Amino acid sequence: MSSINKGGASDVASRLAFFKGLQTVTNRIHATENIDEIMFELSTDICSLFAADRLTIYVVDESKTTISSRVKTGLHSIRTIRLPIAENSVAGYVALTGQMLNIHDAYDEQELKAISMRMEFRKEVDERTGYRCHQMLVAPIASAETGDVLGVIQLINTRSGEVFSAIAEEGIQGLGQTLAVAFAQRRHALVQPKSKYEGLVNDAKLTSAELEAATSLAREQGLSLEALLLEQYKLKPVDIGSAISRFFGVPYEPFRADRVKPLDLLRNLKRDYVQQAQWLPLEENPEGLLTLVTDPEQAIASRVVQNVFPKATPVFCVTTQVEFMQTVAQFFGGSAADDASVSELLSDMQEDDGEGNPIAEDVSAAADNELVKLVNRIIIDAHRQGASDIHIEPRPGKEKTQIRFRRDGSLTPYIEVPSSYRNPIVTRIKIMCDLDISERRKPQDGKIKFRRFGPLDIELRVATVPTTGGLEDVVMRLLANSEPLPLDKLGLLEGNYDRLRQTIAKPYGIFFVCGPTG
Incomplete structure (x- = not known):
């Protein structure tokens, strides 16, 4: 109905047709489940009604200091735009003052300064995309x-290229009121879910009690919650994928059997590394490097994708664990058994003359299949030998990296690793426990659930400490995930056992269980 911007505001038929269309949009807004649906599915209809090119809906964040909008920038990617609630932007000014603005030319600095001396139009997006903004009609959702x-x-x-008309101003104010009601009714949809699977409850796939019971059962049986939900609760991967997509705020990417294997992207990546690091490049398109992950926050924080592909812009999509493994199998096929001895693995790792590798080379080396197997073998041997701690001690120059086990309180040498692998081996351990691989000047702490990487159900607490020469020492403490011991198996004297039973049977007081870490 472009007539609303061609001087037809006085035309009764045009006015009636416009508000009839507005009522249709209003009804559809009330039928939507969340604000993203309004943006992505009704955007075209709203733009058509107002004869406008583009629509953006901002939401006031919980802090009430910024407004944000989720914008679809391509088939697979969604970008979040955030603006401060302040006078220095058009939308921020409207959020701050609650006043509607009808701007003829966003590039006219005099027009903007007449509204506020601090207001300016941000031209970066126009310069990057080639699209030029002129007219802007902006109203509060109050x-x-x-x-x-x-x-x-x-x-x-x-x-039409003309300023938005009076009827458009009236219409956008009514639309703002409609959206305010929708926001109030769906406020829960604007709040970030507290857990990855909370969306299953919101989508009525599970009750809160069922999700809580499934979480407890998965913990008791040592299973992943996702696997239990798929097997025992008969949920579909798409159900879980939608929930984790909402939690992380990135698109869900299901498994596609017809996906073409990106040989150029996989050239320097090993199957074991991809499987354990939980990220996989899918394709490179104008939006960037489309990367499949199970935990986008981990991938973003570690910057491992940027380190491996320094010239690419990662665009993340999330998927379920089962679909991730399907895609890995699709790209790489099966993996060889990891049963080589540590001496055999070391014989395959050749020394070079370098004084150490940059971070990008460290990540590439950390992805090497032999190094991955070596780190796994070190942990397995430490557990089998009854070690309580593993010490990784790189040395400067061309000296080899010493690895020692602590057994019964004493440190005993285990192996020495070529100096060219001192940084990659530390990087590999950091990747396993989700630490920042680019940070080498500060101590870091983390943990490894080794069941993700090897055959043992154990957990390791990891600490990295910077040392001289830009090196880092690593200490890993092994914690067995054993079942609780019955009281009568603790080895107490009979008198102490009887006193213990009498003490804990009392209906009052506090009973402390104290002991060494782990």
Whole structure:
């Protein structure tokens, strides 16, 4: 209905047709489940109604200091735009003051300064995309009861090239009121879920009691919660994928049997490394390097994708663990058994003349199949020999890295690793416990659940400590995930055992269980 921007505001038929269309949009808004659905599915209809090019809906964040909008930038990617609630941007000004703005030319600095001396139009997006903003109609999404601004609705560029008309101003104010009601009714949809699987309850796939019971059962049986939900609760991967997508705020990517294997991206990646690091490049497109992950936050924090592909811009999509492993198998096929001895593994690792590798080379070396097997073998041997700690001690120059086990309180030498692998072996351990591989100047602490990487159900507490020459020492403490011992198996004297039973049977007081770490 482009006539609303062609001087047809006085035309009764045009006005009736416009508000009839607005009522249709209003009904669809009330039928949606969340704000993303309004943005991604109703955007075209709203733009058509107002004869505008683009629509953006901002939501006031919980801190009430910024507004944010989730914008679809391609088939697989969604980008979050955040602006401060302040006078230095058009949308931020509307969120701050609650006033509607109808701007003729966003590039006209005099027009913007007449509204606020601090206001400016951010041209970075236009310069990057080649799209130029001119007209802007921006209105607050405010509660009719309290007057609180819940968000901002913004239309960009009329199709006629003229300023947005009076009827468009009236319509966007009504649309803002409708959205305020929708925001209030769906406030839970705007709140970040507290857990990866909370969305299953919101989607009525599980009850809260069922999710709690499944979580407890998975913990008792030593299974992943995802596997239990798929096997015993008969959920579909797409159900879980939708929930974790909402939690992490990135698109869900299901397994696709027809996906083409990206040979150029997989050239320097090993199957074992990809499987354990839990990220996999799928394709490179104009949006960036589409990367499949099970935990986007871990991938972003570790910057491991940027380190392996320094010239690429990662665009993350999330998937379930089972679908990730299906894709890994699709790209790499089966993996060889990891049963080589530590001496055989060391014989395959050749020394070079370098004084150490940069981070990018460390990551590449850490992905090497032989190094991955070596680290696993060190942990397995430490457990089998009854060691309580593993000490990784790199030395400067061309001296080999010493690895020692602590058994019965005493440190005993285990093996020495070529100096060229001193940084990659530390990097590999950091990857296993989700630490920042680029941080080498500060101590870090983490843990490894070794069941993800090897045949043992044990946990390791990891500490890294910077040493001289830019090196890092690593200490790993082994903690067995054993079942609790019955009281009568603790080896107490009979008198002490009787006193213990009498003490803990009392209905009052505090009983302390103290002992060494682990």
